[in-house]
């Protein structure tokens with residue numbers, strides 16, 4: 001099932017709405033030979049530049065054939081061979097990846113509506129102990145030129161509540177990602193305590 005309000009505008013316009021380098025810097029990518037997953041890759045706005053900047057193996061999924069096609073073409077044009085693309089409904093089928101097998105999961109602009117918990121459960125399942133799930137979404141404190149209805153955008157407290165009991169620890173890494181986004185990172189840990197904190 002496609003997440004409601006997850007359709008994309010024209011590619012150049014979409015890409016202009018982010019400071020992609022600033023967001024990748026905030027991710028603090030895991031080291032060499034890491035495995036990174038993006039659920040809902042869209043045009044590859046983040047997948048492609050992060051594959052350029054790291055030697056990680058990247059697995060990326062989207063429910064829309066047109067998105068996979070464009071993202072794959074962008075990767076080919078950049079000469080990249082470290083990304084695996086898969087057309088897949090991750091809400092219905094999960095990622096199909098092994099449990100405890102990846103270092104980082106990106107949930108970018110996809111965690112609105114009630115499916116939040118399903119994506120977070122899948123991220124928690126596939127992450128290794130010590131792996132990170134990084135989430136970005138549209139800010140709700142300012143008017144933004146795109147994004148789902150303000151009342152469906154998640155905030156810190158909603159992400160923490162949706163990830164309760166998933167062994168995902170919030171260590172305070174939440175940030176405004178200018179101009180229009182904010183992000184939060186949670187780390188999987190067998191002893192993780194999910195502390196609700198609103199910055």
Ligand SMILES: C[S@@+](CC[C@H](N)C(=O)[O-])C[C@H]1O[C@@H](n2cnc3c(N)ncnc32)[C@H](O)[C@@H]1O
Pocket residue numbers: 001002003005006007008039040041042043044045046061062063064067088089090091092107108109110
């Ligand atoms: C708003 S876009 C964000 C794309 C990318 N993460 C970014 O931030 O540039 C959300 C993407 O998730 C995809 N999507 C929606 N529901 C999905 C599902 N159930 N499984 C996999 N992908 C999905 C959409 O097709 C779309 O490409």
